[in-house]
């Protein structure tokens with residue numbers, strides 16, 4: 001059974017493809033909006049984990065994701081972004097270190 005809601009289709013109950021639970025679900029590859037941000041869960045799973053789920057062109061009732069898994073995917077994306085941001089900051093500090101080390105050597109040599 002599908003119930004059309006303002007923010008996109010909701011299946012209740014449906015089988016979540018990410019945890020196997022039967023509960024209220026959203027469709028994996030339909031665009032939803034959360035806090036003004038558009039999200040497509042199958043794309044997020046692909047971007048974050050490089051996982052391509054099968055049969056996303058099948059029946060809507062066979063490509064569902066529950067609210068718990070939606071939250072976990074969102075968290076995973078945020079965690080990934082956080083790691084990337086830290087990596088960037090780390091590399092910048094590292095580069096700065098290298099530069100100043102270089103200068104230091106230069107001063108000693110001169």
Ligand SMILES: [Zn+2]
Pocket residue numbers: 016017018019020021065066067068069070
């Ligand atoms: Zn789930």
